[in-house]
Amino acid sequence: MTATDTDIAATRRRASGRDRLAARLGRLEPWLRILGLGWSVALLKVALGDSPRTHLAQLWRELVVPLLAILGFLVAWGALAPQVHTSLGTIPGPVEVWQEAVKLHEDARIKAVRKERHRQRVEERNRKLIAAGHPEKVRDIPYTGAPSFYDQIWTSIRTVFFGFALAALIAIPLGILAGLSATANAAMSPLVQIFKPVSPLAWLPLVTIIISAVHAGNEGLLSKSFLISGITVTLCSLWPTLINTSLGVASIDKDLINVSKVLKMDTMTKLRRLVLPSALPLIFTGLRLTLGVGWMVLIAAEMLAQNPGLGKFVWDEFQNGSSRSLARIMVAVFTIGIVGFLLDRVMQALQSLLTFTNDR
């Protein structure tokens, strides 16, 4: 046994280990791309021992160019912003916006402390009531202070998902109906075309009045402003799903329809086994569009319905008119963009998970 034997064995082990990692990376690659981390693939491959030169083009395109573009944008922004004078001061540059973002984070930490104190107060109150013999008066009192920035982001996300879920619930069955039956399609088509272009700001007064009449209280999970914003999101965003679903259902491969006839499938089985799976890619495309539109609509709806989310944050800052307001509004703009991007990526990941295309 020479020393080299051990080396060879170790090298072979290392090589097979690296091969396994490389294989794993190959399987992960489409997922990383979906999550917007495509630029990391080339880096990881180089880390695993591939020569950088083979991946140079990929690295350049996926990592360096986007970074340069972002840097260029920041520089241009930093240079041009102080040139514009408004009555609220000059437009804030990237540094100011970052400072405000940091302040919002600190503010959220302070609020967390106060929330904890509030919780203790409520516990103390409930304890006293039970001790005095009034257990029926015990209740969980929500925090009385203003929401932190993170609370507002979460409220917006909750609201958009409520609107989105409602939209999907309405649009998918209707879309399937329209896709399967030409008569239904003819009936729905004019209505869809007329209601599709209506702006959320036009729906809002109607929705507000109806909800105010129907929904008495303002407490609990479904506060009025939450419902109003959510339903406005539904009304504006259900159209892409509806249209795409009907399109997807209507364009099933004729061969598949023949299969269902041969197998004498009943309607439910046909729906479950044939129609939905083959229409799923288009349905998902519709859902992605719905979520995207819904997120945009949400911010406007929140501003007017005063739902305590990002839209209200922007509106309040605008009303306050302090010298920090513009920077804070920009923080909100970037947050809205980033959250919208992440939501879209989540939908894309789900789509890849649940559908089959010729690429996979």
Next chain:
Amino acid sequence: MSMLARLIAVTLATGIVLSAPARAGTLDLEKDVVKIGFIKLTDMAPLAVAYEKGFFEDEGLFVTLEPQANWKVLLDRVITGELDGAQMLAGQALAATIGYGTRAHIIAPMALDLNGNAITVSNEVWRKMKPHLEIGADGRIRRPISARALKPVVEAWRAEGRPFNMGMVFPVSSHNYELRYWLAAGGLHPGFYSPDDNSGQIDADVLLSVTPPPQMPATLEAGTIDGYCVGEPWNQVAAFRGVGVPVITDDEIWHDNPEKVFGITAAFAEKYPNTTRALLRALIRAAMWLDENDNANRPEAVEILARSEYVGADAEVIAGSMTGTFAYGKDDRRPAPDFTVFFRRYATYPWYSDAVWYLTQMRRWGQIPEARPDSWYDAVARSVYRPDLYLAAARSLVEDGLAREEDFPWESDGYRPPTRPRDVIDGIPYDGRHPNAYIDSLPIGLKGNQTVRPGGRAAG
């Protein structure tokens, strides 16, 4: 800002250690979760201070302070019960009770402050006004500036065919009446209301319309209005941003005039008497804190108000009117120690004479279409303003050692002594016990049995 975070953290830690409420109020309160509305103005300070300094907590109350979009929304939500109470315009409580606008029995068991408003005009109007202003011996403009200096500008506008627009916050707000008072004292007609036409612009030389306070500087900058009367910080904001020039404060129009009240529905006070008393106790303590030690706590109050959940304007701008001076322009800062009074000189006592003044102005401009006897004014004042509730809360504070006996007018019949002529810009004294005589003594406005005929023109 991290210094601020540290300060707040330390205060909270101290509060947790030291917090032992003066009374175990929780068990007595019928309702301990309360929502109070406000508009983003510096005189919501008692509410913010009561929350931040723990006065509400001491009473066992869990209070949510919610900013409202405008005065109409605020009033509607108090009436429907979505808000339990609010910082309110005194005129709203009175108008709702007499049925001008939505009818509801609203009471004002406490006033929130005196003074606190100012009239601002656009830069263009100020330039045209300057030649007509009096300059004092020290080279500075002599104040108070009468609307007589504005009259030539309005007439020049009219010669060009331009309407002269001014903004105020609500048809029954003190700002509306103070603006009208100032204009009328200078010989300008601000317009009548009539039952058929409630724009308030009948026969007007100057057209007044409603704008929510936070939007006023922007509206002035855009040129939609040529001036406005509003509470702080919206005059200082205009001055600091350079979009307008404050011309006169309401303290200069009528020294120590009544301003906002704390409004609740009469039903709320009846159903939740202990809660009402707890709220009043906390707010009185907040008012005392704000004026304590010669306004020593005002800087801290400014920092609280500058938070975006309260007023949100820059601290520097808010401090412009809260800490003893008022800036008429970037370079014209004058001492104004009583620009806003929160507790001194019985500012929080709900005086019947204040209520009667608002009613006389409503009559003067036609919002109350017909003449009423003096007894009517007195009866309305008594049904809306509730010094009995106020004094009960004050008495309990004195008993707990949290307030001094001499700070409250226990023996008063509810009417302030008549205003002295030198405390009013046009020298017309006001005696709340004789409203009709007062109405008849004012220059422009309905008098006696006059009414506004359809199509304009007073008749009677």
